[in-house]
Amino acid sequence: MNIVPVIVKEFRQLRRDKRILTVLLFIPGLMLFMFGYALNFDVKHTRFAVYDEDRSSMSRSFIEQFTTSEYFDFVEYLTHPSQIDKRLDGEQVRVVLVIPSRFSYDLARNIETKVQVLIDGTNSTAGTIVLGYVNSIVQQYSLKIVMDAFQRSGKTSLTIPIDYRPRLWYNPELKSAKFMVPGLIAFIMMVTAVISTALSVVRERELGTMEQLLVAPLSPAELIIGKTIPYIVLSIIATIIILGVGFALFDVTIKGSILLLSCVTVIYLVAALGMGLFISTIAETQQVAFMIAAVTTLLPTFILSGFVFPIRNMPEIIQVITYLVPARYFLVGLRSIILKGVGIEAFWDQVLYLTIFTVIILSGTIVRMKKALR
Amino acid sequence: MIGHFEHPIVVRSLTKKFGLFVAVDSVSFVVEKGEIFGFLGPNGAGKSTTIRMLCGILEPTDGNAWVGGFDVRREPDEVKKCIGYMSQRFSLYEDLTVEQNLIFFGGIYGLESERLEVRKHWALDIAGLRGQEKVLTGELPSGWKQRLALGCTILHEPPILFLDEPTSGVDPISRRIFWDLIYELSNQGTTVFVTTHYMDEAEHCTRLGLMYGGKLIALGTPTELKQKLSGYTVYEVESTQPLEAMEVLQAEEWVAETSMFGTAFHVSVQNVPRAGLKIRKILEKNGFEIRKVEKTIPSLEDVFIHTVLHQEQNSFHTES
Numbered sequence A: 001m002n003i004v005p006v007i008v009k010e011f012r013q014l015r016r017d018k019r020i021l022t023v024l025l026f027i028p029g030l031m032l033f034m035f036g037y038a039l040n041f042d043v044k045h046t047r048f049a050v051y052d053e054d055r056s057s058m059s060r061s062f063i064e065q066f067t068t069s070e071y072f073d074f075v076e077y078l079t080h081p082s083q084i085d086k087r088l089d090g091e092q093v094r095v096v097l098v099i100p101s102r103f104s105y106d107l108a109r110n111i112e113t114k115v116q117v118l119i120d121g122t123n124s125t126a127g128t129i130v131l132g133y134v135n136s137i138v139q140q141y142s143l144k145i146v147m148d149a150f151q152r153s154g155k156t157s158l159t160i161p162i163d164y165r166p167r168l169w170y171n172p173e174l175k176s177a178k179f180m181v182p183g184l185i186a187f188i189m190m191v192t193a194v195i196s197t198a199l200s201v202v203r204e205r206e207l208g209t210m211e212q213l214l215v216a217p218l219s220p221a222e223l224i225i226g227k228t229i230p231y232i233v234l235s236i237i238a239t240i241i242i243l244g245v246g247f248a249l250f251d252v253t254i255k256g257s258i259l260l261l262s263c264v265t266v267i268y269l270v271a272a273l274g275m276g277l278f279i280s281t282i283a284e285t286q287q288v289a290f291m292i293a294a295v296t297t298l299l300p301t302f303i304l305s306g307f308v309f310p311i312r313n314m315p316e317i318i319q320v321i322t323y324l325v326p327a328r329y330f331l332v333g334l335r336s337i338i339l340k341g342v343g344i345e346a347f348w349d350q351v352l353y354l355t356i357f358t359v360i361i362l363s364g365t366i367v368r369m370k371k372a373l374r
Numbered sequence B: 001m002i003g004h005f006e007h008p009i010v011v012r013s014l015t016k017k018f019g020l021f022v023a024v025d026s027v028s029f030v031v032e033k034g035e036i037f038g039f040l041g042p043n044g045a046g047k048s049t050t051i052r053m054l055c056g057i058l059e060p061t062d063g064n065a066w067v068g069g070f071d072v073r074r075e076p077d078e079v080k081k082c083i084g085y086m087s088q089r090f091s092l093y094e095d096l097t098v099e100q101n102l103i104f105f106g107g108i109y110g111l112e113s114e115r116l117e118v119r120k121h122w123a124l125d126i127a128g129l130r131g132q133e134k135v136l137t138g139e140l141p142s143g144w145k146q147r148l149a150l151g152c153t154i155l156h157e158p159p160i161l162f163l164d165e166p167t168s169g170v171d172p173i174s175r176r177i178f179w180d181l182i183y184e185l186s187n188q189g190t191t192v193f194v195t196t197h198y199m200d201e202a203e204h205c206t207r208l209g210l211m212y213g214g215k216l217i218a219l220g221t222p223t224e225l226k227q228k229l230s231g232y233t234v235y236e237v238e239s240t241q242p243l244e245a246m247e248v249l250q251a252e253e254w255v256a257e258t259s260m261f262g263t264a265f266h267v268s269v270q271n272v273p274r275a276g277l278k279i280r281k282i283l284e285k286n287g288f289e290i291r292k293v294e295k296t297i298p299s300l301e302d303v304f305i306h307t308v309l310h311q312e313q314n315s316f317h318t319e320s
């Protein structure tokens, strides 16, 4: 009952704080837009070179598949195998196609042949995506050869019943934006929850109003819950905005259960709020609180959660650290629900880890809060 | 445990240590209903620490205290219900309007809407802010903020009021108005516990406790305390280079104490005939230009310095 005035007050302060409102409501949409278009992970115009040992019309037509694609820009024909490493190391090209001398010979005899593709994997994400494009072009070319062979053999009206197009599961067009939506939700929730709770509690302490709240007949729980509810509402609105923008720009729809999505989100939010409160018990000033929050929650959520960089490509020590990042578990859940539309049975273990994390952080927070408040 | 129900505030051997540092050292006193009890002392004397223990937000290391009949250790929540507390750093929410601040503080003290409405108007009146409900609190002059803060603190009409340096940084006129409010509350039966640096404010209190280095070194009404200086005569002196002049006088064995007092300084002597003349002679001999040497009524500051210097640490516990 005494919680209501706290909520009202917090909302009023929030409404007057244009800065925070902008950050929380406008930035998510902008980030999604940027990630979707400007920082598109679709890797276009990858520079490539060819070492063609075959030098036949067949090999040229194969290379043409690449040169005509907007994903690849042809740079040069290599004349000696030693150039391959040089070009890759010097970053003049990121992909080298090596066509063996048996290429046209084998194809003419319907024997399976091999092409070697060397990709600069320094940027693993981009590397993986480029590999996807290469696969796709190679497979289409194979299909074309098969169809030509059929046509030459006289069966003119061949229709292939199956749409034989290579697909990457869950994100067929390799549209990175789609992949970004769950990550952004996790990130924005972390920002809202941690920053807002940490800053709003520390601010009260800095201003001296905290002392006033402590002598009021208001339990710490009432105070904390009252303070966080407005920010929870705000995070949820931000999430809806992200989902809306994701749908409008990139056709992202929630494939799975909204109820499940809400449940997992609540567990994650509580973890994030707990982290924010924990920080508020350590930090003396708002600047310090912000720095601690940035280093311990925002950056890890961005870098170590699998949001931007795949965890499996990280050095082992870093992979171990990622287990301390709640967004890691949440992201698996979010992607499963939003992109794949699968049920809890597919990722229950992640939810379990997330819950354990939440319980631990909350207990720690309560212990510290009791000390800090009295 | 005698009498802690009849008296709004009963303090017995209250002690607070921060690590090895003793901030409040075995302090004992009793405050009567309707009193304005002043706590006087320099920075770091332990005034705020004592108040925070009495308000139930800081746990005492040792000793006991009862506020409104409740044990501050065991029943801090009950204590909180019968007190109003304006902390030293009290600040309102500057990004809320005057009215929103009142609604918030009324709300957390559980005032229902009708009573809140009545009290809100009352608080606006005492703060002189009627018609300014929609003004952002941050835009108010400090004197008004202070009175609004007092209004917020007593919206729920607490019988016991703790004010920790309520007038620091406020102009003299606003201080005057503020003290008129405190008198009014005390007349209506509210017990007021107030700390201050200002000696002139201390004179307004019914009773005073002098705090020094965590200890309560004197306790009594302003008049009683001044009687500690009976037998002493205090002279107010104005001269050039007052600090040097004080040094010269202090060196004389018949001078008890010297202390700065605004632009002048005070010299107290015990049973010295024609001391005024002696002071003049010494100063003239040393080349100071004298503007004034006059007998004066001892102020609380003189009492304070006298008490501190003589380290009268034998307790002044009043019994109840």
Ligand SMILES: Nc1ncnc2c1ncn2[C@@H]1O[C@H](COP(=O)(O)OP(=O)(O)OP(=O)(O)O)[C@@H](O)[C@H]1O
Pocket: B018, B023, B041, B042, B043, B044, B045, B046, B047, B048, B049, B050, B088
């Ligand atoms: N939480 C704390 N931890 C450690 N020391 C503290 C703490 N709070 C107060 N102190 C110390 O206790 C002593 C008494 O502080 P207190 O605030 O009670 O003094 P005060 O009489 O109110 O002084 P002022 O006039 O400056 O307000 C000071 O030396 C202060 O540094």
Ligand SMILES: [Mg+2]
Pocket: B047, B048, B049, B088, B164, B165
């Ligand atoms: Mg103080």
